[in-house]
C-alpha cells in the first residue's frame with residue numbers, strides 16, 4: 001500500500017498513544033500479540049540482558065512510543081534507562097505508564113511473563129517499582145538529526161535500543177543509514193545496539209490514520225549495521241502467516257531482532 005511519507009510533524013499531530021497501544025498490544029486482538037511479535041521481543045530482550053549479559057550504566061530507549069514492555073528486562077541490567085521519543089504525547093504516556101497512573105495500559109500479564117522468564121520470584125509490583133526507579137527521564141529526540149538529543153549533549157552510553165522506530169522515521173534507505181549512524185553516535189565503542197524492525201512493511205494503521213513505513217529487508221539490515229561500524233552478535237527473524245484483515249492494519253511479513261556491538265565510529 002503506497003502511503004506518503006509520514007514526517008515528524010505528522011507524528012506529533014496524528015500519533016495517538018492510546019489508539020496505537022490498543023491496536024498493537026491489546027492482550028487478545030493486538031496485531032503484535034496475534035503475530036507473535038511481542039512474545040518474540042520479550043524473549044529476545046531477556047536473552048540479550050539476562051543470558052548474553054548485556055549490561056552497564058546507561059541505556060537509551062529511542063522511539064519508545066507509549067510502550068514500556070521493552071524496558072522490563074533492561075531495568076535489571078542497567079543502572080539507568082533514559083527514554084527518548086519525538087512526540088510529546090508519547091513521552092507523556094510513557095511517563096504516566098511508569099508511574100502506573102490509572103487509565104494507562106495494563107501490562108500486568110506481560111510483566112508477569114518477564115518475571116517468569118527471569119525466574120527470581122519477583123512480583124509484578126516489585127518489577128513495576130524497579131522499572132520506575134530505573135527509568136530516570138525521557139527526552140525529546142529526533143533520530144534524523146546528527147545528534148538526536150540536540151541541544152543536549154550526553155556522555156556516550158553503554159547501550160542504545162530502538163524498537164520499531166528508525167523505519168518509521170526514515171523516508172528512504174539512505175535516510176535509514178543516516179538515522180542508524182545518528183543513534184549510534186550516542187554509543188560508546190564496545191557498547192551494544194539493540195534494534196528491532198518489522199520487515200517488508202510499507203504502512204500501518206493506527207487510530208484510523210495511515211503511517212508510512214520504510215520497506216526493509218534482512219539483507220539491507222545486515223549491510224547497514226555492518227557499514228555503521230557494528231559487529232552483529234545475534235540476529236533472528238520470525239515470520240508471520242498471511243491474514244488479510246491483519247495485513248490491512250500493518251503489512252509486514254516478518255520481524256527482525258538484532259543485537260550488535262559497536263567496534264568503531266564511522267564518519
Ligand code: SAH
Nearest residue numbers: 063064065086087141142143163164165169
Ligand atoms: N517502540 C514502540 C513504538 C514504535 S512506533 C513499540 O515497540 O511499539 C514508532 C515510534 O517512533 C513513535 O513513538 C514515534 O513517535 C517515534 N518516532 C517517529 N519519528 C521519529 C523521529 N524522527 N525521532 C524519534 N522518534 C521518532
